[in-house]
Amino acid sequence: MGGDMNLAIIEKEGLRLFVAEILRQKNTVVGVKDQSAVSSIPGDSGFYTYAPINSPEELTLSFDVTLIPPKKYLLPAYEQLLTFNLSPGSIKADVPKEELIVFGVHPYDIIAINQMDKVFSTVPQDNHYLERRKRTTIIGIDPVKVAPRAFWSSMGADTVASGFDLMLTDIGQCYVVDVGSKKGASLLKMAPRTREAAPAEVKERDKVRAGARKRCDANRLSFSYLELPSLLDGKEEHVIWEEKSHLCFSCGTCNLVCPTCYCFDVRDDVSIDLKKGSRYRTWDGCLLSDFAQVAGGGNFRGHRADRYRHRFYRKGQFIYRRFGDIACVGCGRCSAQCPSDIADPVAVFNRLKEGI
Amino acid sequence: MGSPSPYLPGLATIMKIEEQTAMEKLFMVRPNDGKPLGHKPGQFVEVSVFGVGECPISVSSAPNKKADFEICVRRAGNVTNALHNLKAGDVIGIRGPYGTHFPAEDLRGKDLLFVAGGLGIVPLRSFINYVLERRKDYGRIIVLFGARTPADRLFKAELASLARRPDLEYLETVDVGDASWKGNVGVITTLFPKFAIDPKKTYAVMVGPPVMYRFAIAAARAKGLADDHIIVSFERKMKCGLGKCGHCQMGPVYVCQEGPVFNFAAIKNLEEALS
Incomplete structure (x- = not known):
């Protein structure tokens, strides 16, 4: 955790030069791109995606939320785990070696990454994830714009104490930079004209954060998120699961866009000459109808309402009981992107709290 | 950690196949490294047919000092169908054993x-x-x-x-x-x-x-x-x-x-x- 000792100031122009220098030194950088220009939805204010950055001008730091969370760089949608030869049979592990800088991650997404770190470092450890994580530098940014469906302020996810290498806060003329790791400190040396933050600037950072938190409070849980595990106790038969899931397409969008959803499938690919192949993992989602289906056709969660309920229990209770984390960070992606708008945790959890 | 990947199976050879019913075959499997699986009754392994995939299968033989162990497989999905098409001498992948086992010790005298x-x-x-x-x-x-x-x-x-x-x-x-x-x-x-x-x-x-x-x-x-x-x-x-x-x-x-x-x-x- 960065105390004030670690707080630095970087001017806006300095940040541009910083990104340019990182790129000049042949680092692979992904960051947020403003895709408003390609949005075809009438009245859409635009959307943001993580994508490779080739110049500082491509980078946006004033986004509200991205379409897909940065988990796609730590748990890629398609990730090779093993390669094998079919004849003679041999097999080897394919552990990632690429270094990556993710530039511009909001605190709620960093909290989600911290949760994935816990899941994949729990024995038996998943070295594929852990290697990738080790080789990933995370540069955080505090949100100023707040997405309409976001509710991170009521999920304890407005700020984050660890999991970043650098954390930036836009205070208008410049950025306050919190150095979260040695890796972050040495990276920051590439930035020109940095200086120590003055007390007034630190105060300004608090003000910026408080302002965003207040805007986010417009959409919030009506109770403390820490009550979720006990709130869900005994609610398995509540009418809400059947009622809402009647509108569920079982499309899995809520899983896809969730920063704390990490479930995956493992599959094999074979080369066209049938001599070699690879085993890869790919995202899976518990809302998809065949998620818990076994060979022979038996489906242990064949009922749509059961799948719908499972996700909310996983977010509010299961992961907490296993790893100690509430697995919803309030990004609002599922709420915004669910085709029939039934995925919103605020709507579901507040209703369960009201007891109706 | 010894293995670079928890998903990396060990290679094993099918020693013998015995048809049990029209749907199930019993496979005797020997790990290529010659080491016993070290399973306890009730545990399972992940069985790979390379190029097809992997699936969980219970170990059917009792633990012993020999490396050979048995799995009995119903043809039910992609991997099990592929397993049924293999013959003695073919190589498969084995990960595990995984999971909890029957409480053999606690049940002594019962x-x-x-x-x-x-x-x-x-x-x-x-x-x-x-x-x-x-x-x-x-x-x-x-x-x-x-x-x-x-x-x-x-x-x-x-x-x-x-x-x-x-x-x-x-x-x-x-x-x-x-x-x-x-x-x-x-x-x-x-x-x-x-x-x-x-x-x-x-x-x-x-x-x-x-x-x-x-x-x-x-x-x-x-x-x-x-x-x-x-x-x-x-x-x-x-x-x-x-x-x-x-x-x-x-x-x-x-x-x-x-x-x-x-x-x-x-x-x-x-x-x-x-x-």
Whole structure:
């Protein structure tokens, strides 16, 4: 955790030069791109995606939320785990070696990454994830714009104490930079004209954060998120699961866009000459109808309402009981992107709290 | 960590294939490194057919000092169909063993009531043979076996020799008989009225299709068995075996980690435990 000792100031122009220098030194950088220009939805204010950055001008730091969370760089949608030869049979592990800088991650997404770190470092450890994580530098940014469906302020996810290498806060003329790791400190040396933050600037950072938190409070849980595990106790038969899931397409969008959803499938690919192949993992989602289906056709969660309920229990209770984390960070992606708008945790959890 | 990847299987060779029924084959498998699997009764392995995929399969042989072990596989999906097309000498991948095992040590001195429905005999066979190798360490042994039809019965010769043992009571049934079948007809719970037990000393160990548990557990309770005297092993989609991929979850429980073997008392209140 960065105390004030670690707080630095970087001017806006300095940040541009910083990104340019990182790129000049042949680092692979992904960051947020403003895709408003390609949005075809009438009245859409635009959307943001993580994508490779080739110049500082491509980078946006004033986004509200991205379409897909940065988990796609730590748990890629398609990730090779093993390669094998079919004849003679041999097999080897394919552990990632690429270094990556993710530039511009909001605190709620960093909290989600911290949760994935816990899941994949729990024995038996998943070295594929852990290697990738080790080789990933995370540069955080505090949100100023707040997405309409976001509710991170009521999920304890407005700020984050660890999991970043650098954390930036836009205070208008410049950025306050919190150095979260040695890796972050040495990276920051590439930035020109940095200086120590003055007390007034630190105060300004608090003000910026408080302002965003207040805007986010417009959409919030009506109770403390820490009550979720006990709130869900005994609610398995509540009418809400059947009622809402009647509108569920079982499309899995809520899983896809969730920063704390990490479930995956493992599959094999074979080369066209049938001599070699690879085993890869790919995202899976518990809302998809065949998620818990076994060979022979038996489906242990064949009922749509059961799948719908499972996700909310996983977010509010299961992961907490296993790893100690509430697995919803309030990004609002599922709420915004669910085709029939039934995925919103605020709507579901507040209703369960009201007891109706 | 020794292995660079928890997903990396060891190579193993199919030594022998024995057809059990039209749907099931018994494979004797030898790890290429010559090391015994080190499993305990009730555990499973992830079996790879390279280029097709991986699936969880119970180990059917009792633990021993030899490297060879047995898996009995029903052709049901992509990987198991591919396995059925392999021949002796072919190489497959094995990861594991994974999961919890039957509490063989804790059950020493107890009476055991084995309830095997269909393929449930496959993991139970590992434990039954383990117990029979240490027969004097255990009390009375009753084995119930149910199959859909006489043609679906697995391990026919082995079960016939169990039936001949004086130190074990063996009862079997089929859901639907045929012209040659002279035995009991009916679901597995129709065998329960045929014996008496001392519920204080007896533990039921049951494995079968999902639908069996609700009824078999009710029958065991009707015999006076407490819930913590009922041991079950559950099938789920245990894709990774590492408590990560999420497919085998039964509510908050990862069946590949906390299971597949459970004391029924510990999981009976889970919403998704019983079908």
